[in-house]
Amino acid sequence: MSAVASEPAGLRQRNVSGNRSNGATISDEGKKTDLLLDSHVEYEFGGPWGVVAIMTGFPILMYYLWICLVFYDGQLVRPDSMDDFKPFLFRMWEHIRQDASPNAYAWKVYTGLIAYQLLLAWIVPGYMQEGLPVPSLGYKTLMYKCNAVWCIYITMVTAAVLHTTGIFRMTEIIDNFGHLMTVAMIYGFGVAFGMYFLTVATGNQIRMSGSFIYDVFMGACLNPRLGPVDLKMWLEVRIPWVIVFFMSVSGACKQYEQYGSVTPNMAFMCLATWLYLNACGKGEELIPQTWDMFHEKWGFLVIFWNFAGVPFSYIYSVVYMASHDPSNYRFSTPTYVLLYSTLLTAYYIWDTSMSQKSRFKMQTQGIFSYRKTFPQLPWGTVKNPSFIQTAHGNRLLTDGWWKYSRKPNYVADWIMSLTWGLVVGACSPIPYFYSVFFIVVLIHRCGRDFERCAFKYGKDWDRYCSVVKYKFIPGIY
Structure with a gap:
């Protein structure tokens, strides 16, 4: 293990004997392990057939839940009998054909958002942040232009001007949910397949399995860039969470136009989505330190999810409230206090735990x-x-929130997702899709993460687990 002359300021080591090394300095054995981790070893998500099922099944599920939410009073519907199966499918198809067609209006709005966000990301001045050393690049680090916080508020001002002048009314977003969702799906598929072919054609593919559809799903490239814009980080922040926030604002505007006021429930969603969007912007310099930027490739898994999955399946509570009378989901004052308090507490833990971990990595590199x-x-x-x-x-943090749990950010993130369903109470099960789906994703992701860490760090991971005993909830699990 390599040794360095001095330790980055503000760090202390726990129960470690032997030489001490800068976390950015990888040992020879560590490089061998990284080489194995940075190559295709085994299939995930059920392999080629599993990813085909995901790529076809999830869009179908999104359409089904949207149809139930808007046209069937938020209740899950099914054929009455086997004889009703074909008519049932025909009714579903008619809803998609008529109310979710990729019409010219949806193309104009969604493409306009993408173009505007790319333009802002390109031209707005930003803070330059160094990322983690990337094994596939010979442990070189990449620089990331962080200007999301300014771009987000420029977008908000632009939207306010367009709304008040009548050029583009915010209510049109929620009114065209189905059409926009279909266009978003087309973008997700088109960009995913396009990036695969472009990456292979230019010879920049890494960690390939040899299965075409599996490699499209997982991705072929790691750090795609368009000028100064890192496309993977840009898409993670600028498209899904901007849409999620403006979908909430659109629902609030629609409610105000219909009833003359905005319910505390809809205001809750505006606050919740703003917190998430603003967190992504104000802490953008922390994103290059995450696993998503450092290791995950830019494939269908990430691309479709950010173009379509997040903005059109996390926001079902807003869609429900925008199309139903507020008397259906009115709560008592103590309930609202509890709901808002839970959101803000979970947000605080999520924000600070993410910040602690990323800033620890930056301290380790000496770039904080x-x-x-x-x-x-x-x-x-x-x-x-x-x-x-x-x-x-590398170093494993055992302080702050991270001494209580190996994934404190996941726990807080999931609690926030649960409140996005609780905001409509028991009116419909569909707004709870976000939290149900999210917990499955988090458990699966933790399994992948812990398995890699065990392989990567060996006995040191065992030692870490003996210090930080709980995976999720301290004292429970």
């Missing part, structure tokens, strides 16, 4: 710089944090 974007919450940075130095060369 404090950005004064709003809001910077207390305990977002752990001073003099404890950690476990691994033989690989």
